[in-house]
Amino acid sequence: xxxxxxYELVKIFLKKRTYLGFGIVLVIVPLVEVxxxxxGGRFLTMAMRxxxxxxxxxxxxxxxxxxAHQIMNSLxxxxxxxxxxxxxxxxxxxxxxxxxxLILIRPVSRTRIFISKxxxxxxxxxxxxxxxxxxxxxxxxxxxxxxxxxxxxxGILLLPESEVAWRFVIAYLLxxxxxxTIASISFFFSxxxxxxxxxIVATMGLLIVCTVVTVMPVEMFEIPKKFLFTRYMDMWQxxxxxxxxxxxxxxxxxxxxxxxxxxxxxxxxVFVKKDILS
Amino acid sequence: xxxxxYCQGKEQxxxxxxxxxxxxxxxxxxxxxxxxxxxxxxxxxxxxGDVFGFLGPNGAGKSTAIRMIxxxxxxxxxxxxxxxxxxxxxxxxxxxRVGGIVEKPDFYLYLSxxxxxxxxxxxxxxxxxxxxxxxxxxxxxxxxxxxRVKTYSHGMKQRLGIAQALLSDPELVILDEPTNGLDPQGxxxxxxxxxxxxxxxxxxxxxxxxLLNEIExxxxxxxxxxxxELVVQGEVSKLLDEGExxxxxxxxxxxxxxxxxxxxxKIIGKYTAKGExxxxxxxxxxxxxxxxxxxxxxxxxxxxxxxxxLEDLFLSMTEHSNEAHT
Numbered sequence: 001x002x003x004x005x006x007y008e009l010v011k012i013f014l015k016k017r018t019y020l021g022f023g024i025v026l027v028i029v030p031l032v033e034v035x036x037x038x039x040g041g042r043f044l045t046m047a048m049r050x051x052x053x054x055x056x057x058x059x060x061x062x063x064x065x066x067x068a069h070q071i072m073n074s075l076x077x078x079x080x081x082x083x084x085x086x087x088x089x090x091x092x093x094x095x096x097x098x099x100x101x102l103i104l105i106r107p108v109s110r111t112r113i114f115i116s117k118x119x120x121x122x123x124x125x126x127x128x129x130x131x132x133x134x135x136x137x138x139x140x141x142x143x144x145x146x147x148x149x150x151x152x153x154x155g156i157l158l159l160p161e162s163e164v165a166w167r168f169v170i171a172y173l174l175x176x177x178x179x180x181t182i183a184s185i186s187f188f189f190s191x192x193x194x195x196x197x198x199x200i201v202a203t204m205g206l207l208i209v210c211t212v213v214t215v216m217p218v219e220m221f222e223i224p225k226k227f228l229f230t231r232y233m234d235m236w237q238x239x240x241x242x243x244x245x246x247x248x249x250x251x252x253x254x255x256x257x258x259x260x261x262x263x264x265x266x267x268x269x270v271f272v273k274k275d276i277l278s
Numbered sequence: 279x280x281x282x283x284y285c286q287g288k289e290q291x292x293x294x295x296x297x298x299x300x301x302x303x304x305x306x307x308x309x310x311x312x313x314x315x316x317x318x319x320x321x322x323x324x325x326x327g328d329v330f331g332f333l334g335p336n337g338a339g340k341s342t343a344i345r346m347i348x349x350x351x352x353x354x355x356x357x358x359x360x361x362x363x364x365x366x367x368x369x370x371x372x373x374x375r376v377g378g379i380v381e382k383p384d385f386y387l388y389l390s391x392x393x394x395x396x397x398x399x400x401x402x403x404x405x406x407x408x409x410x411x412x413x414x415x416x417x418x419x420x421x422x423x424x425x426r427v428k429t430y431s432h433g434m435k436q437r438l439g440i441a442q443a444l445l446s447d448p449e450l451v452i453l454d455e456p457t458n459g460l461d462p463q464g465x466x467x468x469x470x471x472x473x474x475x476x477x478x479x480x481x482x483x484x485x486x487x488x489l490l491n492e493i494e495x496x497x498x499x500x501x502x503x504x505x506x507e508l509v510v511q512g513e514v515s516k517l518l519d520e521g522e523x524x525x526x527x528x529x530x531x532x533x534x535x536x537x538x539x540x541x542x543x544k545i546i547g548k549y550t551a552k553g554e555x556x557x558x559x560x561x562x563x564x565x566x567x568x569x570x571x572x573x574x575x576x577x578x579x580x581x582x583x584x585x586x587x588l589e590d591l592f593l594s595m596t597e598h599s600n601e602a603h604t
Contacts (some may be wrong), residue, residue: 007400015388098384102442105348105380106401107373113401276350 004108004116005123012120017089021082021128028078029071029136036067037143064141065149065164069240071136072171076233080182080207081200083128087121087186088199091271095194100276110272118187118264125183126176133172151240159240167239174236174249181229181256181263182207188263191270194278229259299326301450301482302347306356308506309342316342317506320356324450324484324499329476331493331500331514332486339506340486341381344454348378360450374402377448379456383439387428391419391438394427395445402446413441416471432459440471451475452484457492465492472496494518525565527556528581529572538575542568557585 012018094100103113149164151157159167185206189199210230213221225231232252238245302324309317317339324330334340345351347358349369358365363372385394392410399405414420417437427435436459443451453472457465473496475481487493493500494514501511510517529535532554539549539558545568547559560568562584572579 003400003404007397010393011386011389011397014393097386098382099386101350101380101384102398103401104350105373105376105378106398107370107376108401109370273352275352276345 005119008116008120025132033140061150063147064144067140068137083179083183084186084200084203086124087183088190089196090117090121091190092193092196095278114271121183125179129176171236171239178233181260184260184263188267191267301326301361303359307353308355310354315506328482328499329497330484331497334503338503375449377443378452379439379443380454383435385427390424392423398442405445413444417441433464450482454486524557524559524585526583529577529579530554534575534577538571
């Protein structure tokens with residue numbers, strides 16, 4: 001299995017498409033952070049206009065942690081798209097290229113091939129989110145320095161610097177977990193089709209529909225929204241609350257696991273029975 | 279491709295395929311798409327050492343059958359046994375000694391030939407550098423081993439396809455249209471390679487091709503399928519004996535030739551004429567007497583070419599099959 005995963009990684013990381021997401025992040029993150037550095041604390045001042053009458057702020061609150069937190073907030077709609085570029089291509093890409101005919105005639109069970117591809121997809125997801133984390137936090141700290149983290153979310157919360165780093169670590173771990181669910185869903189769609197565009201569109205379509213249902217204050221959606229993964233997609237943000245609502249996070253993780261498991265089992269059942277006609 | 283010189287390959291192969299050990303057997307193998315049967319009740323038997331020709335017109339079901347044998351498609355009916363292992367329940371054991379190429383050769387275009395073979399080798403327990411270079415050498419791609427496959431011509435991809443089929447040193451090699459898109463020289467090289475694999479490496483080969491003469495040149499046993507059903511299966515030499523024999527005569531003047539043809543009704547059957555070329559149905563043993571008669575009549579004989587081809591057998595068999603089908 002290790003050998004299979006290794007060569008799946010070779011395939012994935014020697015493909016130009018894989019670096020599209022990295023390239024976009026590599027452009028956007030520095031662009032935003034440099035812009036924020038140049039704009040100074042104007043953004044923060046605007047956000048706290050209503051609060052400045054009641055509070056006095058001392059020290060460097062417009063710092064690297066604050067900017068990294070803002071980036072984390074703003075990129076999560078785009079990251080699933082970038083993840084699905086690769087995850088959606090994992091099975092469908094083989095069909096498009098006709099290489100199923102090379103690999104599925106070997107004395108290795110389809111289940112083993114499937115597992116190796118899924119593990120590879122998860123590894124890619126982890127590496128990608130890790131890259132985003134290192135780049136956004138690292139560059140922000142270099143450009144804007146350190147300090148306490150101010151959280152503006154229906155109020156104001158100031159987290160002392162000593163607590164910020166580990167909260168970011170857990171937040172990004174949860175983000176990885178969330179993105180693995182997105183990758184699993186994309187992987188699921190990938191098992192049906194012979195073109196990688198389909199899984200990307202289907203994943204984003206599902207994400208948009210579920211998000212709309214989740215955020216709409218309509219009574220008929222109250223029951224279904226409890227089961228949607230989009231309800232818990234922001235669970236990483238809860239790490240920056242005080243106290244941290246661990247129970248909510250556990251429920252969110254359980255929901256994500258259930259969605260991932262359902263997606264993977266669905267993809268597996270399609271993949272092992274699939275007639276290779278491409 | 280590496281220069282392989284094999285004298286009169288077909289004759290060299292005649293002794294092969296007589297071991298009668300079935301290494302591939304299909305029973306009532308069938309695949310249905312909706313109401314249409316792509317393959318129906320196919321019973322194949324491939325013996326150890328065979329070069330087994332798999333013939334059929336386009337759309338006959340050859341590739342569907344090969345895909346079922348290689349587990350790319352699940353059959354609707356029937357079963358396949360490879361080396362005594364049922365494909366359905368012992369897939370890995372059944373495919374362990376099989377290599378193949380199915381239809382056009384597709385690869386990871388962004389990887390080199392060497393990397394492609396490494397990736398494929400990983401699925402059969404790993405292929406070391408020596409083995410990879412051996413198969414690349416066999417198909418003449420050593421000097422392009424590190425080039426990306428996207429820079430390869432179709433012929434080179436076809437050869438790489440054969441290399442990947444041989445990578446695990448399989449006992450049974452299934453080649454689905456391996457000469458597609460190759461120029462005549464490339465086709466000859468593939469043919470030589472097949473003969474080499476069969477004669478020197480003792481491999482059993484299933485060769486699907488729409489080029490009938492190719493089957494005729496290398497195969498010792500064959501099957502013809504049409505409309506998804508088996509039309510005939512057996513030894514090529516025996517099937518050829520059953521086929522129509524005729525002689526192509528190039529001679530002039532036409533009137534004198536026709537006069538001789540009318541006189542020699544005892545030894546000739548039907549004939550057709552086109553300019554100064556005549557296709558005459560006759561037994562090959564009568565050629566010398568017929569030639570004498572032509573010369574005596576003052577005919578200038580340019581050529582007398584005995585013909586006995588699979589093409590005739592193939593066409594007559596598939597025509598009968600089509601009639602039965604309709």
